[in-house]
Amino acid sequence: MAPRIATSAADAVAEITDGSTVLIGGFGNAGQPMELIDALLDCGAKDLTVVNNNAGQADAGLALLIKERRVKKIICSFPRQSDSWHFDAAYRAGEIELELVPQGNLAERIRAAGAGIGGFFTPTGYGTLLAEGKETRVIDGRGYVLETPIHADFALIKALKADTFGNLVYRKTARNFGPIMATAAKAAIVQVDEVVEVGSIDPEHVITPGIYVDTVVALGGEK
Amino acid sequence: MADVRTTEEKLTRDEMAQLVARDIPAGAFVNLGIGQPTNVSNFLTADQGVTLHTENGMLGMGPVATGEDIDEDLINAGKIPVTELPGAAYFHHADSFAMMRGGHLDVCVLGAFQISQAGDLANWHTGAEGAIPAVGGAMDLAIGAKETWVMMSLFTKTGESKLVETLSYPVTGLGCVSRIYTEVAIFELRDAKVLVRSVHGISFDQLQAKVPVELTWA
Numbered sequence: 001m002a003p004r005i006a007t008s009a010a011d012a013v014a015e016i017t018d019g020s021t022v023l024i025g026g027f028g029n030a031g032q033p034m035e036l037i038d039a040l041l042d043c044g045a046k047d048l049t050v051v052n053n054n055a056g057q058a059d060a061g062l063a064l065l066i067k068e069r070r071v072k073k074i075i076c077s078f079p080r081q082s083d084s085w086h087f088d089a090a091y092r093a094g095e096i097e098l099e100l101v102p103q104g105n106l107a108e109r110i111r112a113a114g115a116g117i118g119g120f121f122t123p124t125g126y127g128t129l130l131a132e133g134k135e136t137r138v139i140d141g142r143g144y145v146l147e148t149p150i151h152a153d154f155a156l157i158k159a160l161k162a163d164t165f166g167n168l169v170y171r172k173t174a175r176n177f178g179p180i181m182a183t184a185a186k187a188a189i190v191q192v193d194e195v196v197e198v199g200s201i202d203p204e205h206v207i208t209p210g211i212y213v214d215t216v217v218a219l220g221g222e223k
Numbered sequence: 224m225a226d227v228r229t230t231e232e233k234l235t236r237d238e239m240a241q242l243v244a245r246d247i248p249a250g251a252f253v254n255l256g257i258g259q260p261t262n263v264s265n266f267l268t269a270d271q272g273v274t275l276h277t278e279n280g281m282l283g284m285g286p287v288a289t290g291e292d293i294d295e296d297l298i299n300a301g302k303i304p305v306t307e308l309p310g311a312a313y314f315h316h317a318d319s320f321a322m323m324r325g326g327h328l329d330v331c332v333l334g335a336f337q338i339s340q341a342g343d344l345a346n347w348h349t350g351a352e353g354a355i356p357a358v359g360g361a362m363d364l365a366i367g368a369k370e371t372w373v374m375m376s377l378f379t380k381t382g383e384s385k386l387v388e389t390l391s392y393p394v395t396g397l398g399c400v401s402r403i404y405t406e407v408a409i410f411e412l413r414d415a416k417v418l419v420r421s422v423h424g425i426s427f428d429q430l431q432a433k434v435p436v437e438l439t440w441a
Contacts, residue, residue, distance in 0.1 A: 027279040027280075027298070027302075027316075028298060028302040029295060029302075030279070030295060030296050030297075030298050030302075031296070053316075077357070077358055077359050077360070078357045078358065078359040079355060079356075079357055080355040080356070080357040081357075087355075088355060091355055092353075092355075098356075100356055100357070100358055101358075102358050102359075102360070102361070102362040102363055103278065103316075103320065103358070103359050103360040103363060104320030104321075104323060104324055104360060104362075104363030104367070105362075105363070106316075107315075107316035107317040107319070107320050108317055108320065108321075110317070111317040122324065123324065123366050123367075124324060124362045124363045124366060124367070125362050126366070126396075126397065127394050127396075127397040128362060128393065128394045128395065128396075129348070129393050129394070130358065130362070143397070170313075171296045172281075172294065172296040172297040172307070172313055173277070173279050173280050173281050173296060173297055173298055173299075173313065174295075174296035175280055175313055175314070175315055176279050176280050176315065176316050177315065177316045178315065179315040180315055180316060180317045207315075
């Protein structure tokens with residue numbers, strides 16, 4: 001089924017309710033769907049579990065969701081940055097739960113969820129604090145840790161453009177987590193600069209096939 | 224300089240970066256960690272044909288972007304705007320880390336808090352009370368590349384050796400480091416031995432007196 005074309009960012013995120021698990025794309029600010037996050041802030045949903053590489057920068061996007069204490073738990077690889085002051089304050093106050101995951105395991109756990117994989121053994125993290133309490137196995141002489149998929153209710157993603165079938169193309173390193181997050185959520189909500197007619201994206205250039213995309217909103221763009 | 228076994232002066236940071244750059248094989252795929260390792264890219268020559276990988280989804284990363292070349296959609300792992308070189312490729316995060324974990328990168332160069340004689344690496348967390356932990360791609364990089372090299376100062380501010388018998392800081396990866404570049408010596412970790420390739424501003428005996436693991440000339 002073709003995705004719903006939302007009329008605004010607010011319309012796009014309207015179904016997100018309290019307690020949802022939300023994958024949010026972006027590595028730092030590149031690929032972070034700022035307008036969708038702002039709309040999520042406005043819609044009032046709280047007690048969210050958020051999955052992102054980071055825990056917000058400065059006073060925009062994810063950082064504001066954390067500032068407003070709408071995120072009960074964050075699953076990320078790199079929360080502490082020079083400008084992660086809203087996360088730092090919430091964490092030190094004991095008002096946000098942190099699940100710290102090595103970045104490649106974070107990506108692979110999201111990919112596994114989208115690919116129907118129930119778990120995988122990864123060498124990353126073996127013998128470290130981040131593997132404590134997890135099942136391990138030695139395979140061909142090398143130690144591995146069992147990691148499980150990260151499923152989500154929603155994914156908020158930024159792409160460059162979509163066609164009306166929901167096929168997506170991204171831009172440069174802003175692609176980062178977008179393609180895997182689109183696969184791992186029950187509903188993938190995508191903001192793009194423009195929505196184009198079916199047939200105007202070369203099938204060879206499609207990065208995320210429309211099967212994974214549920215809602216698209218065109219927000220225009222400078223580029 | 225790479226063939227010199229002793230120099231009277233310590234290596235500067237640029238000299239360390241230059242030595243690392245010279246040791247990278249021609250045509251290699253390389254990931255340079257944040258901090259000192261990033262400086263290595265300034266000493267790679269076009270003839271070497273080295274391709275730089277950045278964990279956030281790119282091969283063929285070029286120099287830091289300035290002026291009109293700055294593009295917020297084109298950044299490196301340190302979130303600094305960079306440029307793309309001819310032949311560059313973009314890919315998503317799971318592919319980027321599969322590239323590391325799958326052993327497709329030839330070399331990664333990282334910083335470190337401590338390294339054990341067995342090549343165990345600590346570089347993500349001091350374990351200090353109240354510190355907010357962050358790991359990023361450190362654990363994937365440490366165990367993923369074919370070779371993991373470290374650049375660091377050999378001694379802490381209070382003079383203790385960062386090359387140790389066993390780690391006291393939390394582990395990043397076990398048995399992963401094969402080479403260590405410091406301002407006073409370059410080490411190779413091979414066959415359960417710590418080999419000294421060169422010494423700088425210090426004699427072998429003085430070095431041995433300050434480092435709590437048995438050293439052997441390479």
